[in-house]
Amino acid sequence: MEKKNFTVSVYTENNIGLLSRIAAIFLKRHINIESITASKSEVNGVMRFIIVVNVTEEKVIKIVGQIEKQIEVIKAFYHTDEELIYQETALYKIRSADFVEDLNIQDFIKETNARIVTVTPKFFVIEKTGKRQETENLYEKLKPYGLMQFVRSGTIAVSKNEMQISEILEKFNTNTVS
Amino acid sequence: MEVKTANFEKKTIHSTTTVSGAEAVIKCLLEEGIDTIYGYPGGAIMPVYDELYKYQDKLHHVLTRHEQGATHAAQGYARVTGKVGVAIATSGPGATNLITGIADAQIDSTPLICITGQVGSHLLGSDAFQEIDIVGISTPITKWNYQITKASEIPEVFAKAFYIARSGRPGPVLIDITKDAQFASMDFSYKKCSGIRSYTPFPEVNLLAVQRAAEAMNQAKKPLIVFGQGVILGEAEALFKQVVEKSGIPAAWTILGLSALETKHPLNVGMVGMHGNYGPNMLTNECDVLIAIGMRFDDRVTGNLEQYAKQATVIHFEIDPAEINKNVKADIPVLGNVKETLQLLLEFLKPNEHTAWHQEFKDYYAKEYDKVIKHELNASEGELKMAEVIDEINTCFKGDAIIVSDVGQHQMVACRYAKFNSSRSNVTSGGLGTMGFALPAALGAKMGCPDREVVAIIGDGGYQMTIQELGTIFQTKSAVKIVLLNNGFLGMVRQWQQMFFERRYASTELVNPDFITIAKGYHIKTNQVTERSQLKDAVRDMFEANEPYFLEVKVEKEENVFPMIPTGAAVSEIRLE
């Protein structure tokens, strides 16, 4: 089976130890995490982790099984890129002198729909949100001008299909309230 | 952070009393029906020990001689009773000494609660004296763990911990409690946990899957059942037996499934795996339908996965969804508690006898008997064989004893030859293979089942890993029967060195102490067998004793355990010599 990018979404109770529990599952199987983010989700009090890995589908199924087994994990899913709307955000810090003197840079920014976030006499901060390839392209273009700093967020994604977390929680409540 | 349980809001209806966190810990244990705990005191857990002093007539604390012993004793207790075992230790080294037992309980699905003291919460993260991040360390080897820093959390967390440890696929839970939380006072009320919204102990049963399984079983010409501890953990032994008897399907066991079906049952065809029986291993690769029940296709069972039961339709009855397709692809996965799924299955099964197919197992057994078993049981000269000792134990104890084995050659021989009449009678460290397990586990087993005979079968290597628990056995006067099969070697490793490392016996020959003197030092009754002629009387004498008993048997130094599937080989490449 060929390796490809899978995005694992994990809905969890908000719990301190859970990140290390989840990370340990990848560590034990020598799987490199390409990116990871954690944030609140659409459900009150429920966290959502989004983890991108490059593995075979067989492997990602097993990982999701192990993740779901953790007590505080409500549900875990995996998706391929086609099943998701996903984005990353990158920040590029460049010297103001370069920016002002080189019209190319200004063109790049316009062409790529990047946004200037901050302007100071010393530096500019540019933000670009999009697919990996897009943030990467801008990186390549700006690099020759001496990027002062570069940082890229983990992937955040929503699925095209419904996740049904509220239903799962609802079902639990009806099953246990006697 | 708060702990969420289903009944979080409904708790207030219970009456409360004001107690210290430490006393609350004891009260939680009593609420959960615990009467015995195993442990070792130290600074960070002293408030709880102080309460134990007050509650000593209600809660029996057994002082083991090492925290590892406490975990194994709690495991032994849990394995024979089906109840949750409890171990308690102080912070730092006390906590880290629990790790081996916790890992063992995790991989063998044993319900265990481990309580550790922790430095005061104001000291957390400061590398204080005996501060260890035990929650971090134990994360990959616990079903759940939690650090309590406020006394008020105690009842909720304990209720949740017990629920998690014993429900679904059982496992170990660790609760770390800071010292200030033990001292602080709180309003105590207790409500057992009945559900956690993010945790499904039993996956939903799919009737269609059960029907498909039954169909495949009914149509099979050469079906083989392989059962594991799931049958025992699901308390489904009686049902399982009905399934076997109605379907007429030969049933083989994994090391942890042993004793779920009595040894002498005509459909019990022996052990699968590395040192299992010839027939079930060979025929795994000939059966047309392989029915796995409550087992997880460990590599010691399957050998080379690429050549494991490839011809068979695989049916997998399993409680843990993560086990489905983990190692062996299941054509028909049947999720759920086997107690439920086997009940449903039974209805759909057609009676059958599979006489010709059974004959194949018998033929293989005859070959194994001829090449291996006969020589191990009936030797009349030369050094004593381990199997002879087990056989003599069978004769005396008649299959009614709980057999607790350690890890190594003697373990394989014990499991191969010991006879069992009832479930929960085989206690051994399967998944982790923890040397040193047996002596403390036997103590726990005896305390869990005081009316049953408990025989520990231990090698001279593993014995010395937890030998100090003789002190606990002596102090508690637990009538454990300890059989030391002394071959002067780390036998199992020596066997591998002989077979795969051209007899380079690196560090496997043991220079042993006088074991009899050591046991005598603990005022334990002793006996030693050096000649075949002494064996019968010695085992009889041990059987009749109503006190702890230590029997050392000098066995053949360089005996090898066969049959054997060499690592990496297929189950059908099992060797008889």
Ligand SMILES: Cc1ncc(C[n+]2csc(CCOP(=O)(O)OP(=O)(O)O)c2C)c(N)n1
């Ligand atoms: C804690 C631990 N350390 C090492 C091993 C590796 N090991 C497996 S069997 C064995 C030899 C056991 O020797 P002994 O207890 O004398 O039993 P025998 O095999 O001779 O019956 C060893 C060292 C282990 N299983 N557990």
